[in-house]
Amino acid sequence: MSDTAGGNAPKPSSSVKLVLLGEAAVGKSSLVLRFVNNDFQENKEPTIGAAFLTQKCTLPTRTIKFEIWDTAGQERFASLAPMYYRNAQAALVVYDVTKPSSLTKAKHWVAELQRQASPGIVIALVGNKLDLTNDGGESAGGSRSTPLEHGSGEAEDEEEEEEANDVGGGELPDSGDARKVSTREASSYAEEEGLLFFETSAKLGTNVVDVFTAIANAIPESSLKTGRGTAGAGQTSLGNRSTEDARVNLGDRNAATAKEGCAC
Amino acid sequence: MTAPRSASASPASADWSAASSQDATASPASKTNVANHDTALGEIRPPLPPRPTTLSLLNDETAARNVGLQAEATTAVSHAEIETLAPEPSGSTYSALAVRNLSDGLKAKASLSHLASARGSETADSASIRSSIQNSDPGDVEVLFKDFAPTVPDNHMDTKSLLHYPECAADDIGEIEFAEEFEPVGELDETAANEDLLLQRWKSKRKHFLIISAAGKPIWTRHGDGGLISTYVGVVQTIISFYEDSNDHLRSFTAGDTKFVILTRGPLYLVAISRMLENDNQLRLQLEALYMQILSTLTLPSLTHLFSVRPSTDLKRPLQGSETLLSSLADSFTRGSPSTLLSALESLKLRKVHRQAINNALLKTKSKNLLYGLVVAGGRLVSVVRPKKHSLHPGDLQLIFNMIFEADGIKAGGGESWVPVCLPGFNSSGYLYMYVSFLKLSADTDDHEDIVKDESVAVVLISPAKESFYEMQGMRDSLVEQMEKNGSMQVVAASIDQGRPATTDIVPGTVLHHFMYKSRANVQFTMSEYSPEFKSIARKRRLMSAYNNIHSSIHAKNSQIKVHYCVSKSASTFAWVTPIFELYCVAEPNANRKALIQGASRIAQWAQREEERLFIVGGAVSGSDSSSESTTGRIDDSTGLLKPKKSSGCINLITDLLRDASRSNYPQAFVWMSLAPPEISKHLDNDNAAGPILKGQTCGERVTTSLSETQ
Numbered sequence: 024m025s026d027t028a029g030g031n032a033p034k035p036s037s038s039v040k041l042v043l044l045g046e047a048a049v050g051k052s053s054l055v056l057r058f059v060n061n062d063f064q065e066n067k068e069p070t071i072g073a074a075f076l077t078q079k080c081t082l083p084t085r086t087i088k089f090e091i092w093d094t095a096g097q098e099r100f101a102s103l104a105p106m107y108y109r110n111a112q113a114a115l116v117v118y119d120v121t122k123p124s125s126l127t128k129a130k131h132w133v134a135e136l137q138r139q140a141s142p143g144i145v146i147a148l149v150g151n152k153l154d155l156t157n158d159g160g161e162s163a164g165g166s167r168s169t170p171l172e173h174g175s176g177e178a179e180d181e182e183e184e185e186e187a188n189d190v191g192g193g194e195l196p197d198s199g200d201a202r203k204v205s206t207r208e209a210s211s212y213a214e215e216e217g218l219l220f221f222e223t224s225a226k227l228g229t230n231v232v233d234v235f236t237a238i239a240n241a242i243p244e245s246s247l248k249t250g251r252g253t254a255g256a257g258q259t260s261l262g263n264r265s266t267e268d269a270r271v272n273l274g275d276r277n278a279a280t281a282k283e284g285c286a287c
Numbered sequence: 288m289t290a291p292r293s294a295s296a297s298p299a300s301a302d303w304s305a306a307s308s309q310d311a312t313a314s315p316a317s318k319t320n321v322a323n324h325d326t327a328l329g330e331i332r333p334p335l336p337p338r339p340t341t342l343s344l345l346n347d348e349t350a351a352r353n354v355g356l357q358a359e360a361t362t363a364v365s366h367a368e369i370e371t372l373a374p375e376p377s378g379s380t381y382s383a384l385a386v387r388n389l390s391d392g393l394k395a396k397a398s399l400s401h402l403a404s405a406r407g408s409e410t411a412d413s414a415s416i417r418s419s420i421q422n423s424d425p426g427d428v429e430v431l432f433k434d435f436a437p438t439v440p441d442n443h444m445d446t447k448s449l450l451h452y453p454e455c456a457a458d459d460i461g462e463i464e465f466a467e468e469f470e471p472v473g474e475l476d477e478t479a480a481n482e483d484l485l486l487q488r489w490k491s492k493r494k495h496f497l498i499i500s501a502a503g504k505p506i507w508t509r510h511g512d513g514g515l516i517s518t519y520v521g522v523v524q525t526i527i528s529f530y531e532d533s534n535d536h537l538r539s540f541t542a543g544d545t546k547f548v549i550l551t552r553g554p555l556y557l558v559a560i561s562r563m564l565e566n567d568n569q570l571r572l573q574l575e576a577l578y579m580q581i582l583s584t585l586t587l588p589s590l591t592h593l594f595s596v597r598p599s600t601d602l603k604r605p606l607q608g609s610e611t612l613l614s615s616l617a618d619s620f621t622r623g624s625p626s627t628l629l630s631a632l633e634s635l636k637l638r639k640v641h642r643q644a645i646n647n648a649l650l651k652t653k654s655k656n657l658l659y660g661l662v663v664a665g666g667r668l669v670s671v672v673r674p675k676k677h678s679l680h681p682g683d684l685q686l687i688f689n690m691i692f693e694a695d696g697i698k699a700g701g702g703e704s705w706v707p708v709c710l711p712g713f714n715s716s717g718y719l720y721m722y723v724s725f726l727k728l729s730a731d732t733d734d735h736e737d738i739v740k741d742e743s744v745a746v747v748l749i750s751p752a753k754e755s756f757y758e759m760q761g762m763r764d765s766l767v768e769q770m771e772k773n774g775s776m777q778v779v780a781a782s783i784d785q786g787r788p789a790t791t792d793i794v795p796g797t798v799l800h801h802f803m804y805k806s807r808a809n810v811q812f813t814m815s816e817y818s819p820e821f822k823s824i825a826r827k828r829r830l831m832s833a834y835n836n837i838h839s840s841i842h843a844k845n846s847q848i849k850v851h852y853c854v855s856k857s858a859s860t861f862a863w864v865t866p867i868f869e870l871y872c873v874a875e876p877n878a879n880r881k882a883l884i885q886g887a888s889r890i891a892q893w894a895q896r897e898e899e900r901l902f903i904v905g906g907a908v909s910g911s912d913s914s915s916e917s918t919t920g921r922i923d924d925s926t927g928l929l930k931p932k933k934s935s936g937c938i939n940l941i942t943d944l945l946r947d948a949s950r951s952n953y954p955q956a957f958v959w960m961s962l963a964p965p966e967i968s969k970h971l972d973n974d975n976a977a978g979p980i981l982k983g984q985t986c987g988e989r990v991t992t993s994l995s996e997t998q
Contacts, residue, residue, distance in 0.1 A: 047608060052699075059702075068695040069608040072706030072721075075756070093702075097608040099584075103707060106754060 036079075036086040039242055042108045044136070045117035046128040047096030050151035053225035054117065055093045058235055063226050070095040073107060080239045087239040089113075108136060112246055113145045113238045118209075120150040120222060121201045126209060133216055145241045147219035147234055150209055154224040156202035449800050449820070449875045450829040452857035458563065458829050460493075465825040468493055469618055472511045485515055494621045495560040496577060498613075499524055500594070501531075506555070506602045507610060509617045523547075527556050539567045550574040554594035555581070555602075563621075564832035566839035572627055573620045576685060579711045580616055583686050584609040587715040608696075615693040616686075622824055623831025626666075626688075628838055629805045629869070631812040632681050635667040636787075639899045641778045645670040646907035648769035653909055654762040656755040658719060660907075661747040664783050666692045668811075669744070671906035680712025681810055687721070691745055697723055698743070703763075705756045710749075722748040722759035726767065728780040742783050787816040790872075790886070793893045797886035798879060801830060802872040804894045809902040813894060829857070833873050837862045852880065861887055868894065 043051040052070050056062050059078045074093040079086055092107040094100065108114060116132045118125040129148060136146055206222060213220035219237050223230040472488045475481065489511040496509040503524040505513040513520065527549055530537035539548040548570040550557040557574040582590065584606055593600045619627075626632060637645075649660050649672035659679060662669040666688045673679060687708070691697055697704045704723040709715060726744045746766060748759040770776050790799040793815075800820060805812040821830045837860040841851040851862040859878045863870045870891050874883050894901060 056699075064699060067699060068611045071608065071612075071690065071694075071696040072704055072708075074697070074702050074704050075760075076702035091702075095608060099605055099607075100707070103753070106756075 034085055036088060038088045038090055039113055039239065040090045040092070040111045041113040041115065041238065042092040042104075042111045043094060043115045043117060044104060044108070044129075044132040045096055045115075046119070046122075046125040047098075049096065049117045049119040049122070049125050050225050051096060051115070051117050052093050054115070054149065054151060054223065054231055054234075055091055057225045057228055057231045059091070061228070063228075069097065072100065073103070078235075080235050082236070082239055087242070089235065089239075104135075105139060108140045108144075110141055111144060112141070112242055113147070114140065115147050115149055115234065115238075116218075117149045117151055118204065119152050120204050120209075121152055121155050123203045126150075126204050126212075130212070133218065137216075143243065143246050145219070145238055146216075147221065147238055148209065148213045148216075149220075149234055150204060150206075150222040151225055152201075153222045153229055154226045155200075157200040158202075449873070450826065450833065450857045452855075458825070458832050460825060462823050462825045465828060467491075468621060472515070474512075475515060482515065485511065489516060493562045494617075495558075496574070496613075496617045497523060497556075497558040497560070498577065498581070499556050499558070500598075500600070500602060501528070501554045501556065502599045503528075504599065504601055504603075507606065507613055509614060523558055524556070527551075527558075539570075546570065548574065550578065552578045553591060554598070555590075563828075563835075565835050568842070569628060569835055569839060572630065573617075576616060576620075576627060576682060577613055579682050580609070580613055580686055580689075581606065582711040582715050583683075583709045584612070586709045586717060587711070611694050611696060612686075612690055616689050619689065619693055621828075623828050623835075625803055625812065625814060625831070625834070626681075626685055628831070628834060629803065629812050630681055631805050631810050632684055633667045633813065634811050634901065634903050635664045635669045635779065635782050636785075636813070636897075636900050637669065637778065637782055641775065642670060642900075642903065644773050645770060645775045645779075646672065648766055648773065648775065650907045650909060652762050652765040652769055654755075654758050656750045656752040656758055657748055657762065657909075658751055659747075659749040660762075660766075661687075661749075662744065662779075663688065663691070663747060664744045664779060665742055668903055669779055671903060672909055673906055675908050677713070680710070683710040683712040686710070687747060691723055691747065692743065698725065703760065705759075707753075708749075718753075719749050719751055720753055720755065722746075722750070722756060722763065724760075724763050726776075728776060728783070744779060744783070787814060790815045790890070794886050794889040797889070798874045798882045799872045799886040799890070800874055802870065802887070802890050803834065804871075804890060804901075805869040806894070806898065806902050807866065807868060809898075809904060811902040813901045830873060833858050833860050834871055836860070837871060852883075859883060863887060863891070870894075 043055065045051050047069060052067060052074070053063060055074075055076055056064065056067075059076050070093060072095055076091045076093065078089050078091065080089060081087075092111070094104060094107050114132075114136050116129045116136070118129040133146060133148065136144060209222075210220045212218075219234070219241060221230050221234045221237070223234060225231060472485050472492075473481070475485060492510045494509075496507075497520060498506040498508070499520055500506055503521070505517070505520045508516060508520070527537055531551070536551060537549050539546065541547070545560060545562050546565070546567070548559045548561075548567050550559075550571055555578065557578055559570040559574050561570055581602075585593075589605075590602075593602065593605065645662060649662070649670055653660065653672055657672070658674065658677070660672040661684075662671075668684070671679065687710075690706070690708070697706070704721075706721045706723065707718040708721045709718050713719070724746050726746060728742075728744055746763050748762060750759055752758075767776075770779075790797050790802060799815075801815050801817075803812055803814040817827055817830075821827045833855075836855075837851060837853055840846075840853065841848050841862040841864055849864050853860045853862075854876060856876060858876050859874045859880070861870075861872045861874070861883055868891065870887055872883070872887050872890065874886075898904070
């Protein structure tokens, strides 16, 4: 994971705005709860509106403070989503491995993010509720690391190319246990779109921290500097104006970074 | 069979001895008789468990479903009592009735349903009161009081005797059974083999709420899902639309001891089905609150639009995720909600200067886009900042409190929330955006520790601007900073720790066990501590039923009763309504009436004296001339419902008199009672739900005397 660390001598701390999107009841809040509090609640009540939480993530070379927007998955809140993903540097698009329709919804979110969010946004596709499948949390770790490597390498580079890509709902294979979405299907989709990909269990804690660590690593250095600015401005800003400005700046710089990366 | 029978007989007769001393217009002989009987039992029976629900009553309840069980346990009970009563030559219609029942061969059932509960009676409310009163003619009441008052000093009953008997059959349950009321009925399995079991569970619920569309689609049900109970939903829908078709709106009906209340709102039918002691109006208020919750989720225009485009719209989908809000609201009604009953809010008791400090902090930190700012401690309002021209609707606040404190959606998330919400009382046509953040009161509590509901403090900032989250977050930060600086945090924490006062804290040695006092002008109420007596949900439910009952009597349509005193087997309740306040109190069934009224009077005095601590008067008003406004402004003047009712003629004159009197001097308010006996008694006659009431001349005199003693 040291590839993204670059040559950063001190251990700076920076803020990253991250948004969770996905169909209702796929486990977005549970993932956050596991990450932030290392806790899990059965039968958690649905999120209303959106919740804002923060959590630090320490990498070998720097500390990242995640400012997490955990949004409600219900249809009627969808119109509010742009407010949360605008100027976000990272997004977790979550689906439920036992519910094919949730992957379709996830694909829609990915498409929307690629169309409308900041160009530099790091997107992770996360299949949750791994505990309900036969492979449970056991074999998950190994199989996940490969797509992760792919994803993290390509995430920044492919973003712009993928923008125009329209994502249709793929075929949804049906295996024996509660799993209804195969790892292969989702991971190949993630690879196509240049997304990080994980399968997690918020209940067991499988891969949850890994997702956030991978995102932290995948966020380009330059974006982090602006990210800190954005977050700072966001927190103290008194109104839409400054937030809007920050968004524009962020977009511009990210775009530039991505191009530089390509050139190298 | 002998063992359980005797065990069950013992508690019932022990209580009955107390009850009978009021019910039967007991001659001295009968009293002795009862006492002897009691002592005899006391010697041979093992000590009773402290459970309020007696075994025999429980058996009676289960007997509703299982007839075989009932006769065994309960015959003994009623038989013993009838033996005690039967030889009495007194004019008590009650004992006569009991004997008659005995001879009818219906001894167990008939007498017990009179004794313990009104199960099976068509008039679930106040039935237990009626059972003790209805049959005695009004003249008896006075004698009755005289008789049992002196027994108070050597009364061996401990506090458990209060509300020992349930006010209605549905309350006649233990803690576990009542907890089951809130359990889900479960899911149908694939073959629907468990359908009967689920339906049985569904039917055993004491209270149901259904919301269906005019087209007959189930939208939300508190218990059971649409598939399981579709036939019942169909029946309800058919009944309602039958009346709707002939343009005759069905408002309520009763079947057995179950009350059905229907509220039609635009394209929605809201139905409450309750076996609890609640009247139509109280249930209707609850349905209104559920309707407001739906509006709060969807807004009125979008609700109307959905159904105007497609009358068969399935509203389940747009409401997805808000079911838990409806359910927690419904459950709070099932548990008993003083706030809904009184249509008022509760505030945290704070010294005036302390509240002012928080108000000032709110005003000082108020940001541009803020509409309302609230500091709320476990459902109790601490401080409010509001624009000059807007007041807050209690119904809106109830929705907010329900969302924040009752439903887990926000609190369990941890962190801060940003919630689009429509406040229908404020404006039903659009969304506002609500920032919610829970505060850490003491530094040592861990960030993630579960906070008890009553102790959690939330800052709620409401803005019309969708994008102002960070602005509100900034305001919260500076508000918290301010509050920490001026010590408000500690003050709030201390007040929460202190809890509500017990009745004995206010009036030492009072016979009152609980009270609720509503300040009408402030649309707020205060009450005494639930614990330890009413801490458990089943005990609290009984308390609320007692309040429901007396509230419904004193607010009965066309009655303009101002004072209502009611003795049932389980409790003495007292309600006193003036244009300034409403006071409801509960005492033991055999409490001395003088003492009770003295206590009530003292509590009313206390509440008026402490008004500025107990209630938020005006709150912080943002705007240029806030100083003048805050002294006159009220939290809510807009709800006509809460304004004093228009009264006429003699009563009008009297209320004016009373208003002046009650401001300064309570005893005069009672004196008024003796001034207006004909008027009062006229109303009493109209009020058929009323139990024994302080009546006319006699009561006026009595009360006046008692008060002159106090002075």
